[in-house]
Amino acid sequence: MKKILISLFFILIGCNSQSKNSNTNNKGIGPVSEVIFDEQINQNQAKSGEKMFNQLCSSCHMINEESLGPAIKGVINRRSPEWIMNMILNPTEMLQKDPIAKKLLTKYNNEYMYNQNLIEEEAREIIEYFRTLD
Numbered sequence: 001m002k003k004i005l006i007s008l009f010f011i012l013i014g015c016n017s018q019s020k021n022s023n024t025n026n027k028g029i030g031p032v033s034e035v036i037f038d039e040q041i042n043q044n045q046a047k048s049g050e051k052m053f054n055q056l057c058s059s060c061h062m063i064n065e066e067s068l069g070p071a072i073k074g075v076i077n078r079r080s081p082e083w084i085m086n087m088i089l090n091p092t093e094m095l096q097k098d099p100i101a102k103k104l105l106t107k108y109n110n111e112y113m114y115n116q117n118l119i120e121e122e123a124r125e126i127i128e129y130f131r132t133l134d
């Protein structure tokens with residue numbers, strides 16, 4: 001019995017880390033296929049990302065708590081940077097086709113995140129800001 005419990009424990013741990021991995025391996029659907037972070041956060045980029053976030057995103061997102069959409073703190077760890085940028089740049093298709101985004105849509109009462117027509121560079125600044133929230 002003990003042996004069974006112990007192996008069950010490891011199977012569960014295994015599944016858990018696997019699902020975490022598959023979340024961060026998912027790059028989403030859209031224009032962004034690779035993001036490479038510098039080790040140091042680029043504070044200028046992050047500042048301008050923060051400004052944009054406050055203007056365009058804070059009506060639906062808070063940093064530490066859920067509101068219309070998910071809390072933003074920690075998102076940089078639970079998703080790949082490519083996925084987050086594709087979600088910002090291509091939300092409609094993401095919400096139709098990407099498995100993680102589809103789940104979120106159900107969880108958040110079919111509230112659609114809409115396309116704000118940002119360019120890649122702006123989305124990149126926003127995720128640089130997200131790096132500072134960790």
Ligand code: HEC
Pocket residue numbers: 053056057058059060061068069070071075079084087088095101104105106108109110111112113114116126
């Ligand atoms: C109209 C409300 C609304 C606006 C405006 C909005 N979002 Fe969202 N966002 C949502 C909702 C709701 C979700 C969850 C998926 C869904 O239901 O569409 C979401 C999901 C996300 C996610 C995924 C979070 C996770 O836990 O994986 C990120 C990242 C995100 N939004 C970033 C942004 C950024 C950056 C902006 C501004 C450029 C923005 N959102 C503007 C409503 C919004």
